[in-house]
Structures are given as C-alpha cells and as structure tokens.
Amino acid sequence: MSQSVKYNAVVTVLGKDRVGIIAGVTGVLANLNINISDISQTILKDMFTMIMLVDTMNSTYDFDKIREELKLLGEKMNLEIRIQHKEIFNAMQRI
Amino acid sequence: MFENFEILETINMFRNQHLDVRTITMGINLLDCAAESAETACRRIYDKITKRAEHLVDTADQISREFGVPIIHKRISVTPISLVAGASDADNYACFAKTLDKASKTIGVNFIGGFSALVQKGFTAADLKIINSIPQALAETDQVCASINLASTKSGINMDAVALMGKIIKECAELTKDTNAYGCAKLVVFANAPEDNPFMAGAFTGVGEPECAINVGVSGPGVILAALKEVPGQPLDVVAETIKRTAFKVTRVGQLVAEQAAQRLNAPFGTIDLSLAPTPVVGDSIARILEEIGVDTCGAWGTTAALAMLNDAVKKGGTMASSHVGGLSGAFIPVSEDEGMIAAVESGTLSLEKLEAMTCVCSVGIDMVAIPGDSPATTISGIIADEMAVGVFNNKTTAVRIIPVPGKVAGDKVVYGGLWGEAPIMQVNPSGSVRLIERGGRIPAPIHSMRN
Incomplete structure (x- = not known):
C-alpha cells in the first residue's frame, strides 16, 4: 500500500465467498460517490475477507446513510459489511 | 496505513471478543441546586440534569456508529445528594431519589448514581437522613444507585456507619424481596471511594470535580x-x-x-x-x-x-x-x-x-x-x-x-x-x-x- 493514499474510513467485508461480492460493494460505494483508495482481499478458511480504504469526504451522504446502505447490502448478500472511521484503527494499532 | 492483519485484529476484538466501551458517564455538579424548599431543589436538579445531559445518549450512539465501537451504557453521576439536600426542609430524601429517577428516564440513560454520602469520619444530619432514606428510595425507583463511603485511609473506619449499613442492607432486601432483593444490587459501600468513578452502583461526582465531566x-x-x-x-x-x-x-x-x-x-x-x-x-x-x-x-x-x-x-x-x-x-x-x-x-x-x-x-x-x-x-x-x-x-x-x-x-x-x-x-x-x-x-x- 502506498503511503500517500487518501482515506478517512475503512470498509471491511466478511462472509462466505460467492460471485459478485466486489461488484456489489463497489457498486454501492460508487453510487454514494465514495472513492476507493485501496482494496485487498483474501480467503481465510473459506471466509471471504475484503478490506477497503475509502474516502467519504466527497460523498453527499452523511456517515449514517453510508453505513445504512452498506448494511442493507450486507443483509441482501448475506455478508457482514462495516464502515468505521480510520481513527479507531489508528488508536488501537499505532502509538 | 495499516496492514490487513491489524485491521482484522481490531474487527475481531469487537466481533468475537466482546470488546466494548462499557460506559460513558457524565458527571454533573448539583451543588448549585440546593434550596430551602426540597421541591425547589428537586426542580433545579431535574432541570439541570435534563439540560446538561440532553444529548448524551444520541451523541454516544452516534460515536458508536461512526467508529464501530459498541458503547453499552450511558449514565449520569451527580454530586452526593446528602450535600445538595442538606439545606432543604425535607426529612426523608426519597423525593430526591425520585427526581433523579425521573431525570434519568427523561434523558434515556440506564442508571444515575449519586444518592450518596461520605461518612468516613462521622455523620452530618443530612448524611443520616439520606442513609435512612435508602431502602425506600431504592425500592421506589428503578435507575437510582446509592453509595456510602464508610472509611478512608486518612480517616479510618466509621464503625457506627458500618453497623448502620448492615441494617440498611437488610431493610433494603426486605423492601425489595419480590425482586430477590434487587434493591441491594443498586447499593454499594466504599472505603476510599473515587470521586470520578464512571461505574455503577458506586458512581458519584465528588466535590473536587468540575461542573461537568x-x-x-x-x-x-x-x-x-x-x-x-x-x-x-x-x-x-x-x-x-x-x-x-x-x-x-x-x-x-x-x-x-x-x-x-x-x-x-x-x-x-x-x-x-x-x-x-x-x-x-x-x-x-x-x-x-x-x-x-x-x-x-x-x-x-x-x-x-x-x-x-x-x-x-x-x-x-x-x-x-x-x-x-x-x-x-x-x-x-x-x-x-x-x-x-x-x-x-x-x-x-x-x-x-x-x-x-x-x-x-x-x-x-x-x-x-x-x-x-x-x-x-x-x-x-x-x-x-x-x-x-x-x-x-x-x-x-x-x-x-x-x-x-x-x-x-x-x-x-x-x-x-x-x-x-x-x-x-x-x-x-x-x-x-x-x-x-x-x-x-x-x-x-x-x-x-x-x-x-
């Protein structure tokens, strides 16, 4: 990951692997005008795991709305989708 | 920038290991609510708490959503009521407990602490009134917590208070026997009670604390x-x-x-x-x-x-x-x-x-x-x-x-x-x-x- 990536939140997607997860999540983010700065995915013990660093600053929607849209998608696709401000990871993982 | 394992570790703590913020407790000073009439004092207490903590629950919930951190309790701790009620004409302080209960329910927190007295060295008249009001206060309210500091390293142990609290706990149990003496779960006695404790049942806001914290x-x-x-x-x-x-x-x-x-x-x-x-x-x-x-x-x-x-x-x-x-x-x-x-x-x-x-x-x-x-x-x-x-x-x-x-x-x-x-x-x-x-x-x- 490059050091100059601009992002203010982290989206994580956990669930059983299936066709269309990335398309589904990125589609919703695009509709909300959220830029994806970095994306990575792995399959851990049959569990699909995707981490995206995103920038919500240009989105016209507030954080609650974004969170709600992702949650709805998660329910539809049977995935756990979270969006969290990056500060929580800074707090816990950096001194 | 984070490594994936770092992000997943954090997610996992919330997801599988029950990590949470247990409580955000707002401490509110009530010393300025004292009044000769208990009714006036209670009205001031209610107004002050409901105004100052009006947005506590919303704000905590918003933070919880933004950061993905469960915040389990939102609570209030106030100045020990013995210090506020002492100036009033009331003999029984259960009315103050009911006011706290009402304020707590209005703002939507789940507990309010501070039906309290500090008696490590002896009782004031107000201290005795509040202690004797505890069984009724806890039986007739839902969200009020009481705490009494009986001892400190500086002052020693007030054994008269220790004796009295044994009886009060029994009385409290008797008055709430229909709920397996639940009243006693809302009552704690301390040595060296901290003035900034956010946890119930012992939270109160000490006199060295600011207006709000x-x-x-x-x-x-x-x-x-x-x-x-x-x-x-x-x-x-x-x-x-x-x-x-x-x-x-x-x-x-x-x-x-x-x-x-x-x-x-x-x-x-x-x-x-x-x-x-x-x-x-x-x-x-x-x-x-x-x-x-x-x-x-x-x-x-x-x-x-x-x-x-x-x-x-x-x-x-x-x-x-x-x-x-x-x-x-x-x-x-x-x-x-x-x-x-x-x-x-x-x-x-x-x-x-x-x-x-x-x-x-x-x-x-x-x-x-x-x-x-x-x-x-x-x-x-x-x-x-x-x-x-x-x-x-x-x-x-x-x-x-x-x-x-x-x-x-x-x-x-x-x-x-x-x-x-x-x-x-x-x-x-x-x-x-x-x-x-x-x-x-x-x-x-x-x-x-x-x-x-």
Missing part, C-alpha cells in the same frame, strides 16, 4: 482471554507482557471515545477507568482469564497471585494509553456478573473468604454476592468491616455490594437477568461478630496514612 469505563476481559490463549505454557513474564499490550489497545479505544464524547458534548474529558468489567456472557469473564493463566478453577490456590498480576498488567498497559486515568481502574470480580465466577462458586471452589483475599489485589471488593436472607445484620456489618480494613490499610478502594436474599439459603440461586446475571447464594461463616459491631466508634487511621 466525561468519564469513560472500558472493558475487555474477552480480548485479554483471547490474547492469553495465544501464549499457552509460556512463562508468566510473557503472560504479563501480553496482558499489557492488550490492555493498551483496549484503553486506546476508551481514550478515543472519551475524547470524541467530551468534544461533542462540550464537557471536559475527566478520566478513563481502566477496569476489566466482566459480563455474564460466555467469553467475557475475569474468572476464565485466571483459569487461562493456570488455576484449574477460579478460587484455587494461586488465584490471588494470578489476579494480582492481571490487575497490575492492565494498569501498566492502560496507563500509557490514556492521558488521565481514574475511577476504580482494576479488574472487577462481581460474582453474579461473571459466568466463570458463578461456575466457580457452584463447583464449591470459590468461597466468600477467598473472594475477600482476591479483593486485596484488585479493584472494588465483595461485589454482587448473594447470601442467605437470614444472615444477621451484624454479620453483614462484619463482612463490610473486613472489606473496609482491606481498603483502608492497603491504601486502595474497596467496596461491598452484598445481597441477603429473603427466603433463600446457601446453594440456591437467584436470577437478575441482563448484565446483572445470576447469583448463587454463597455460604456465610456462621460465627457471629455482634460484640465487635455493637462497640461502635471509629477504627483510627493507620500509621502509614500520615505521609506529610
């Missing part, structure tokens, strides 16, 4: 347990280091949430309470941590040593993670609220005597312990006196929250539900302490309290 209590026994499962059989140095590292991360969550809450609520950040607070949920137990460290069952020999190390390592890791640490800051060992403690009592391994020993090295004390309903008031006072001595002579906070459940005997069990859990009725030493308690007076402050 945000105090946050973190939790995370499940996270510590999960981390220790990664180092089986390793020396205790490694165990201590692992706890420290994990406590650091847990506390940083609390610090972030506290800073955000303070800023958004326009109130100064007070302290982070570094306590490990269990819940009855499997995987969120202090007892199970001690068992992971190496005792077969909590209460076995070695339990006190393991707990001492746990408590110390949590403080060492947490202190560096927070700008201000306060409150109780240590591992809690409430029996009914900890699945592993309940199991240890039921297996016969954990006795009241061993619990007392454990309180020498961790925060709080004999907490959420249910005992037979026919235990004499003087025996309850004896338990309190011992616990006060542990606190006073070891320069630490200790407390007793004990529930003599009417009609129940050792081996029975009562269920309170939710975070209060379920309490096995514990055996109490049948030998009495009547003559000690009836002496009354004060146990002088220990020699090492004179540090000037």
Whole structure:
C-alpha cells in the first residue's frame, strides 16, 4: 500500500465467498460517490475477507446513510459489511 | 496505513471478543441546586440534569456508529445528594431519589448514581437522613444507585456507619424481596471511594470535580482471554507482557471515545477507568482469564497471585494509553456478573473468604454476592468491616455490594437477568461478630496514612 493514499474510513467485508461480492460493494460505494483508495482481499478458511480504504469526504451522504446502505447490502448478500472511521484503527494499532 | 492483519485484529476484538466501551458517564455538579424548599431543589436538579445531559445518549450512539465501537451504557453521576439536600426542609430524601429517577428516564440513560454520602469520619444530619432514606428510595425507583463511603485511609473506619449499613442492607432486601432483593444490587459501600468513578452502583461526582465531566469505563476481559490463549505454557513474564499490550489497545479505544464524547458534548474529558468489567456472557469473564493463566478453577490456590498480576498488567498497559486515568481502574470480580465466577462458586471452589483475599489485589471488593436472607445484620456489618480494613490499610478502594436474599439459603440461586446475571447464594461463616459491631466508634487511621 502506498503511503500517500487518501482515506478517512475503512470498509471491511466478511462472509462466505460467492460471485459478485466486489461488484456489489463497489457498486454501492460508487453510487454514494465514495472513492476507493485501496482494496485487498483474501480467503481465510473459506471466509471471504475484503478490506477497503475509502474516502467519504466527497460523498453527499452523511456517515449514517453510508453505513445504512452498506448494511442493507450486507443483509441482501448475506455478508457482514462495516464502515468505521480510520481513527479507531489508528488508536488501537499505532502509538 | 495499516496492514490487513491489524485491521482484522481490531474487527475481531469487537466481533468475537466482546470488546466494548462499557460506559460513558457524565458527571454533573448539583451543588448549585440546593434550596430551602426540597421541591425547589428537586426542580433545579431535574432541570439541570435534563439540560446538561440532553444529548448524551444520541451523541454516544452516534460515536458508536461512526467508529464501530459498541458503547453499552450511558449514565449520569451527580454530586452526593446528602450535600445538595442538606439545606432543604425535607426529612426523608426519597423525593430526591425520585427526581433523579425521573431525570434519568427523561434523558434515556440506564442508571444515575449519586444518592450518596461520605461518612468516613462521622455523620452530618443530612448524611443520616439520606442513609435512612435508602431502602425506600431504592425500592421506589428503578435507575437510582446509592453509595456510602464508610472509611478512608486518612480517616479510618466509621464503625457506627458500618453497623448502620448492615441494617440498611437488610431493610433494603426486605423492601425489595419480590425482586430477590434487587434493591441491594443498586447499593454499594466504599472505603476510599473515587470521586470520578464512571461505574455503577458506586458512581458519584465528588466535590473536587468540575461542573461537568466525561468519564469513560472500558472493558475487555474477552480480548485479554483471547490474547492469553495465544501464549499457552509460556512463562508468566510473557503472560504479563501480553496482558499489557492488550490492555493498551483496549484503553486506546476508551481514550478515543472519551475524547470524541467530551468534544461533542462540550464537557471536559475527566478520566478513563481502566477496569476489566466482566459480563455474564460466555467469553467475557475475569474468572476464565485466571483459569487461562493456570488455576484449574477460579478460587484455587494461586488465584490471588494470578489476579494480582492481571490487575497490575492492565494498569501498566492502560496507563500509557490514556492521558488521565481514574475511577476504580482494576479488574472487577462481581460474582453474579461473571459466568466463570458463578461456575466457580457452584463447583464449591470459590468461597466468600477467598473472594475477600482476591479483593486485596484488585479493584472494588465483595461485589454482587448473594447470601442467605437470614444472615444477621451484624454479620453483614462484619463482612463490610473486613472489606473496609482491606481498603483502608492497603491504601486502595474497596467496596461491598452484598445481597441477603429473603427466603433463600446457601446453594440456591437467584436470577437478575441482563448484565446483572445470576447469583448463587454463597455460604456465610456462621460465627457471629455482634460484640465487635455493637462497640461502635471509629477504627483510627493507620500509621502509614500520615505521609506529610
């Protein structure tokens, strides 16, 4: 990951692997005008795991709305989708 | 920039290991609400609390959503009511408790603490009124918590108050016997009570506190347990280091949430309470941590040593993670609220005597312990006196929250539900302490309290 990536939140997607997860999540983010700065995915013990660093600053929607849209998608696709401000990871993982 | 494993570790702590912020507690000064008429004082109290804490719940919920951090409780702590009500014409202070209850419900918090008095050296007239009002106040309200400080290292132990509280606890149990003496779960007695404690039932806002402050209590026994499962059989140095590292991360969550809450609520950040607070949920137990460290069952020999190390390592890791640490800051060992403690009592391994020993090295004390309903008031006072001595002579906070459940005997069990859990009725030493308690007076402050 490059050091100059601009992002203010982290989206994580956990669930059983299936066709269309990335398309589904990125589609919703695009509709909300959220830029994806970095994306990575792995399959851990049959569990699909995707981490995206995103920038919500240009989105016209507030954080609650974004969170709600992702949650709805998660329910539809049977995935756990979270969006969290990056500060929580800074707090816990950096001194 | 983060590595994937770091992000997943954080997610996993919230997702599988029950990491949460246990409480955001807003401390509110009520000294300026005093009035000659109790009615006026109550109106001022209600207005002040509901105005100052109007957005507490919304703000906490918003922070929770944005950062993905569960925030379990939103609470209020106020100036000890004995100090506010003393100027009034009321003889019974239950009306003040009802006002607090109403304010608490209006703003949507789940508990309000501060139906309190500090009597370590003696009673004022108001102190006696509030203590005598406690049984009725707790029976007739839902969300009010009462606490009385009976002793301090500087002042010694007020044994008249210890004797009185034994009776008050019994009375409280009797008045709330329909709910298995639930009133007693909302009443705690202290030695060296902290003035900025965010946790119930003992939260109150001391007179040295500002007009308003945000105090946050973190939790995370499940996270510590999960981390220790990664180092089986390793020396205790490694165990201590692992706890420290994990406590650091847990506390940083609390610090972030506290800073955000303070800023958004326009109130100064007070302290982070570094306590490990269990819940009855499997995987969120202090007892199970001690068992992971190496005792077969909590209460076995070695339990006190393991707990001492746990408590110390949590403080060492947490202190560096927070700008201000306060409150109780240590591992809690409430029996009914900890699945592993309940199991240890039921297996016969954990006795009241061993619990007392454990309180020498961790925060709080004999907490959420249910005992037979026919235990004499003087025996309850004896338990309190011992616990006060542990606190006073070891320069630490200790407390007793004990529930003599009417009609129940050792081996029975009562269920309170939710975070209060379920309490096995514990055996109490049948030998009495009547003559000690009836002496009354004060146990002088220990020699090492004179540090000037």
